[in-house]
Amino acid sequence: MLGWRKKNQNRLEIAGDYSQSSLIDLRSIDKAYETEAGPFLALKELDLKVDPGEFVAVVGKSGSGKSTLINMITGIDRPTNGEVIVDGTPIHLLTEGKMAEWRGRHMGIVFQFFQLLPTLTIAENIMLPMDFCNMYKPAERYDRAVHLLSLVEMEEQANKLPNAVSGGQQQRAAIARALANDPPIIVADEPTGNLDSNTADAVFAMFEKLVNEEDKTILMVTHDNDLADRVKRKLTIADGEILSDEILEKAVA
Amino acid sequence: MRRIRWKKVWKDLTSNLSRTILVVLSIAVGVIAIGMVLGAQGIIERQLPRDFMAIDPAAGFAITVTNFDDDVVDQIEGLDGVGTAEGRRVLITPFETGPDEFKNLQLVAVADFEDIKINKINPEEGKFPPGPGEILIERSALSPNLGFEGIGIGDAIKLKAPSGKERSLTIVGTAHDLNNFPPQLFQTAYGYVSFETMELLQEPQEYNQLFYTLSDEFNANYDYLNLSPEDSSAIQEEANRVGALIQKRLEDTGAIVIFTLASPPGELPLQTVLDGLSTLLLVMGLLSLGLSIFLIVNTLSAILTQQVRQIGIMKSIGARVPQLTAMYFFMVLIFGVLALILAIPLGALAASGLAQVFALALNFNVAGFNLDPLVIGLQVIVGLSIPMLAAIIPIWRGTRTTVREAISDHGAGQGSAFGTGFIDSAILGLKRVIPGMKRPAQISLRNTFRRKWRLALTLTSLSLASLIFMSILSIQASLQETLAESISTFNFDINIRFSRDYRSERLVREALQNPYVTEAETWGFGGGRRLRPDGTESDNVILYGAPEGGTMIQPAMLQGRWLEPGDTNAAVVTTDFLRSEDDLDDTNVVGQTITFDINGKETDWIVVGLARGAQPVGIAYLPSPTLDRVTNSVGTSQAVFMRVDRSALAPEPQSFSEQLQALSDPAGFTQGLPDLDGVATQLETAYRDQGFRVEETQTIDLARSIISIFFNIPIYLALVMAALLGFVGGLGLAGTMSINVIERLREIGVMRAVGASDRSVLGIVLLEGVIIGLISWFIGAVLSYPVSQWLSNLAGRLLLQAIPTYRFSSFGVVLWLVLVVLIAIVSSYLPARNASKVTVREVLSYE
Secondary structure (H helix, E strand, C coil): CHHHHHHHHHHHHHHHHHCCCCCEEEEEEEEEEEECCEEEEEEEEEEEEECCCCEEEEECCCCCCHHHHHHHHHCCCCCCEEEEEECCEEHHHCCHHHHHHHHHHHEEEECCCCCCCCCCCHHHHHHHHHHHHCCCCHHHHHHHHHHHHHHCCCHHHCCCCHHHCCHHHHHHHHHHHHCCCCCCEEEEECCCCCCCHHHHHHHHHHHHHHHHHHCCEEEEECCCHHHHCCCCEEEEEECCEEEEEEECCCCCC | CCCHHHHHHHHHHHHCHHHHHHHHHHHHHHHHHHHHHHHHHHHHHHHHHHHHHHCCCCCEEEEEEEEECHHHHHHHHCCCCEEEEEEEEEEEEEEEEECCEEEEEEEEEECCHHHCCCCCCEEEEECCCCCCCEEEEECCCCCHHHCCCCCCCCCEEEEECCCCCEEEEEEEEEEECCCCCCHHHHCCEEEEEEHHHHHHCCCCCCEEEEEEEECHHHCCCCCHHHCCHHHHHHHHHHHHHHHHHHHHHHHHCCCCEEEEEECCCCCCCCHHHHHHHHHHHHHHHHHHHHHHHHHHHHHHHHHHHHHHHHHHHHHHCCCCHHHHHHHHHHHHHHHHHHHHHHHHHHHHHHHHHHHHHHHHHHCCCCCCCCCCHHHHHHHHHHHHHHHHHHHHHHHHHHHCCCHHHHHCCCCCCCCCCCCCCHHHHHHHHHHHHCCCCCHHHHHHHHHHCCCHHHHHHHHHHHHHHHHHHHHHHHHHHHHHHHHHHHHHHECCCEEEEEEEEEEHHHHHHHHHCCCCEEEEEECEEEEEEEECCCCCEEEEEEEEEECCCCCCECCCEEEECCCCCCCCCEEEEEHHHHHCCCCCCCCCCCCCEEEEEECCEEEEEEEEEEECCCCCCCEEEEEHHHHHHHCCCCCEEEEEEEEECHHHCCCCCCCHHHHHHHHHCHHHHHCCCCCHHHHHHHHHHHHHHCCCCEEEEEEHHHHHHHHHHHHHHHHHHHHHHHHHHHHHHHHHHHHHHHHHHHHCHHHHHHHHHCCCCHHHHHHHHHHHHHHHHHHHHHHHHHHHHHHHHHHHHHHHHHHCCCCCCCCCCHHHHHHHHHHHHHHHHHHHHHHHHHHHCCCHHHHHCCC
16 A cells, blocks of 8 residues: 555655646757767757647658657657656656556557558457557447558458568558557657558558548658648757757648 | 467467478477487387396396206205296297298297296197197297298298207297397207107207296395396396306306396397487487577577568557566477477477387387377477477567667678677688689688577587587497407308217317317306405306417407416406406406306416407316316316308308399309308207207307397497487578578578579579578587597497497598588478579569
């Protein structure tokens, strides 16, 4: 009993310190990597705030620090210095185990190479996060997976294996998986990088719909400047620093 | 399966069936080995000891050259410590197997078949007991290689009685004699007859063998199936004491005792062979299990490595370490369960087969297929716990990989660094040493050393298989060398023993009448016991009386010298004799005075030399004139040794074409000349025709083949186990190579993109497999020298009760080189073929 109280007190203490933050709040983030040529600073005293319902594009050249930034927000990597507060939780302080559970409930990640598990069907891939995080009743999970697939127009493919569908369809299924536990934040790392322009357009349209109709907050790393120009906010990263943070009025979203 | 994660585990297992089969086989091999070895031991131990006790085995026996009657048996039964005593008459006599072709048959006459009290003979088929003129043949003797070609129950066989007369006996049935040495192993057929039949053969109605049991105090009061070592030695001591009493009593009645032996309590005549085989099998079974463990660790590490990316993805969508750990342990558990489903019945079948092989070779009965709960329990523990234990580290490492590490593996060659460290520098330097080495070969060589931990595991299993295979062939070479040495002690071609003494001069003269015999000698022969300084007596020692200038027996001398003309009370003893003599060893025996009790007479001898022995009993060589005086046989002998002009005999087929010729036209091939057996038969017939009572004729070739069979059974079994180990090693290599290929798909795609053909990709992977095979061969070959020396000594002690002469088998090293290259090619072929089918498109989209 005492242990439970102590554990929950810690959680409250942590939550209490950061409850007034933005949905995503990066404070003075440094990230250094050791390389053969010496330490390499991938992010330098970076500050960023993202509010709920924003659709943010992150652009920059290869090696500029885009992916490192995304890894900080998703908790995939930890900062050398600084704080990462997402949805009121200082995720840089979470253990690996707690991080995985937190991420499963609060964040959906879409990768460039889709990263669907090859031995599970499309629907099963979507049910897996619910299973791990014990979200929704087991009997409801398949219906939810099919519902999410219908959002991305993939319900017909629910019972196929990933390698039986096209790259674009795999990416749509990956988006549906990112939505599995109804997280407030979707982080996408080059989601259209491996798709042709028509399919890329369709995927982008889906993200717009999620922001506009589902109130999701989306952070998307992209090389595609045309796509980046269609979002509301565009961050340009160079040498580990935010070069520009533009609010694009002409954006559709 | 409502939880998707368990479904993923199941699908991972079923979607990659070849990998699942590989892992299941890896686990199953060790579990089968355990089931086979322990199961076979269980099958044998469940029935054999009971069967053996059911025949009421003798505590000991005595063999005499003179005859004794029921009165003597009654007297012996009245001795202190004797339970029951029974006499039998044994006669070795030739029977006709074809026109002018004979083989020996050992006839055992029993007074009353219905009332055998010791060493019971069990009827198997046909009539029991045999009447006058009838014979029962030991069940495993009734086979073509012992002379019963086309002869069965109901047929008559023609015997040559010692008197020289021919007598016909009808085979009326078969019997099982568990107490006699296995006929097939010792190439001797046994037949059982009544004393009326002995009379037909003009043999006296008296005994020449005596069996005894101990009184109840040392017999019925003990559970012979569960003897403690202390009880066993107490019974053995009593059996020795009673044996000595019996020998004295027999000698007091005028009998000449040539051999007495008290059997270890509850043990079969070939118990040491059975124990030796069991020990060897157990060692091999444990080695298979050890290899299997390496294989499991190797394959599971590789599977986890393959799954790292998926672990990363699962973590990124919320999977926690305990959940992932449970998933992979569940996977391992399923591997274990599948392996058990395969291994338990196969292990039991193999156990049954192995027990049958033992039973056939050593002539005992075993129950058939059997599932032993104890063995299954052990298999379940091993089959489930070892994979779980083996998986701890791979699972721990795999599930603790961070998401970033797991999904950052984009480029070619990630996670398998090459180029740093001493080994890599040496490999890189090789291109300067071998400037002509082609680039694909360089890739193969460098790839081999990329995953050093995996390479180490693969090499461990394959090197162990190499080591064991080469060691076994060296053990075989050593045992064969020892056999050759022990046979070379015997410098004669034919030896004929008689059932009584004849003038030595007559025996030699008769032998030289045969045109093929070039030399003949008679040697004295007897038995005795050493009277130790502490008042105790040794076991029976065989005494050979060497004639002056005799050359037919020439043992290899280790210390001192051989007997010389003029020696009177000099003795040469063998290393076998020293074994039971605590006060004597090879450093002090020469020069010692030892006392032998020979036929009740105590005589002193000075040891002048120590000779190599490889026999189960001790031997002492004494000057014939002195021994003859002690045994009252001056100028007479019971055995004649002969050398034959082998160049005058029928040629032996050497090449394959000669073998064909010998088979298709035997008469033309042999040009009507006799072989060694033919000369032996001629000699035996000639002696009988002259009225000599021949007891046994033996050629040196027969002796050699008997001892060879004796050695070869364990060697063949060990080779079967080595083949199993080779198979396990091959499985390990196949696993490693297929995982290497999966890991390097991107690189292979890149190679193909820059122009590598199917053939080059196939060649690169195959060569990597062969390089691993060659390294394992080299490690095995280097280690096999000391290991085979140690194992040879162990095998020698188990099978010969002596340290054999060591011979390293270079043939084994070359043979394994060929085999390991073949194994490597076969094991790597499928992965190599898969690699060669990879398309650039597939690889670029591969994630």
